[in-house]
Amino acid sequence: MSSTTSSPPRSAPRRRLAFVAVLVTVATLLFWVPWFGLFPPSAQWPWPVTVTSLLLFGTAYVAFPVLLVRAHGRRRSDRAARIAHLMLGVSWVAFAWTLITDVVRLVLLVAGVDNPLRARVVSVLLAVVVVVLVAHGSVEARRVPRVRRAEIVLPRLDRAFDGLTIAVLADTHYGAIDRTRWSRAMVAAVNAAEPDVVVHVGDIADGTVAQRRGQAAALGEVRASARFYVSGNHEYLSNAQAWLEHMSELGWTSLHNQHRVLERGGARLVFAGVDDVTGSASGEPGHGDDLGAALAGTRPDDPVVLLAHQPSEVGKAAAAGVDLQLSGHTHGGQIWPFHHLVRLQQPVLSGLSGHGERTQLWTSRGAGFWGPQLRVFAPSEISLLTLRAPR
Numbered sequence: 001m002s003s004t005t006s007s008p009p010r011s012a013p014r015r016r017l018a019f020v021a022v023l024v025t026v027a028t029l030l031f032w033v034p035w036f037g038l039f040p041p042s043a044q045w046p047w048p049v050t051v052t053s054l055l056l057f058g059t060a061y062v063a064f065p066v067l068l069v070r071a072h073g074r075r076r077s078d079r080a081a082r083i084a085h086l087m088l089g090v091s092w093v094a095f096a097w098t099l100i101t102d103v104v105r106l107v108l109l110v111a112g113v114d115n116p117l118r119a120r121v122v123s124v125l126l127a128v129v130v131v132v133l134v135a136h137g138s139v140e141a142r143r144v145p146r147v148r149r150a151e152i153v154l155p156r157l158d159r160a161f162d163g164l165t166i167a168v169l170a171d172t173h174y175g176a177i178d179r180t181r182w183s184r185a186m187v188a189a190v191n192a193a194e195p196d197v198v199v200h201v202g203d204i205a206d207g208t209v210a211q212r213r214g215q216a217a218a219l220g221e222v223r224a225s226a227r228f229y230v231s232g233n234h235e236y237l238s239n240a241q242a243w244l245e246h247m248s249e250l251g252w253t254s255l256h257n258q259h260r261v262l263e264r265g266g267a268r269l270v271f272a273g274v275d276d277v278t279g280s281a282s283g284e285p286g287h288g289d290d291l292g293a294a295l296a297g298t299r300p301d302d303p304v305v306l307l308a309h310q311p312s313e314v315g316k317a318a319a320a321g322v323d324l325q326l327s328g329h330t331h332g333g334q335i336w337p338f339h340h341l342v343r344l345q346q347p348v349l350s351g352l353s354g355h356g357e358r359t360q361l362w363t364s365r366g367a368g369f370w371g372p373q374l375r376v377f378a379p380s381e382i383s384l385l386t387l388r389a390p391r
Helices: 011-038 047-072 078-110 117-142 180-192 209-221 233-237 240-249 277-281 291-295 311-319
Strands: 146-153 165-169 197-200 226-229 258-264 267-273 304-307 324-327 351-355 359-363 381-388
Touching: 011 047, 011 078, 011 117, 047 078, 078 117, 146 351, 146 359, 165 180, 180 209, 180 381, 209 240, 226 258, 226 267, 233 240, 233 277, 258 291, 267 291, 291 304, 311 324, 311 351, 311 359
Parallel strands: 146 381, 165 197, 197 226, 267 304, 304 324, 324 359
Antiparallel strands: 165 381, 258 267, 351 359
């Protein structure tokens, strides 16, 4: 009779090895591609400049993955997050524009400009572009979001609701940088617009309620006849159920695969909300997107406004005959040209789009930022939507 012995699963070590490999590869590209753009041998910079730059880039290259792990690992260090995220943003801008300025390098080559002048011109241009974009992006990320207005015609909307205004908040991402004052100013901007309904379509914070309570407190001062909230994918990294409960404590209606009906003179308008699609794999009991449950009990002729964090869920909304889906998640790309990568996962970046026979999707660029405290060519926003009945 043969005997067998069980061996421990190998999936966890393999995942860790794959994570380390990806992290090292990304860090190598983000730091050393820009270094070769700024300090190429062909530029013949004085040796103290080259040595100093190697020491600075080398130190950042080693520190970056360590800080990133401290920021998002078990320690969840806010201090490490602030530094690592800034490094990520600056290095991404430098990486992208190093590739773009290679076009200038080619033009100068064709024009007959020789090295070291050619290499130095490109290096200086790259440095100036990076400094300007990082400075601009930092200001854009920290400013109070502009109000972006749009009118949306819903063919099934009763004239009793014609002119109803909805302020859409998304992706506030309260996190490692204390933005309590920013939060108050954002809420003041919402209240100044005097919306009938305010919705927050997820990614309220990076961290637990205990960590971000102070930053989120201002949301309790939002003034509207109705306030609705749904979870985003980032809530599922830090106890989404607690955030749903906390928003309820602040006076918001948390739509956990549920709906509410607004009525005016016998006319009805349904606001439904679903958990983020990542909820089903989060381990939180009872979480996961369930559009059927959210719409259960509605009437076939009810116009429906659906809150769903990710635009990618619009296919389900169209199949269910939803009139308007409100989403966030994309940040409009946040740091150009990252929007090209976002488009690989999401159908749209921002604004109004049509899907199926009658479903429309509004995608907000979001009010805050995730990770790098930068927004480059993707300004933040508070969407103010005016619903219109057909004429």
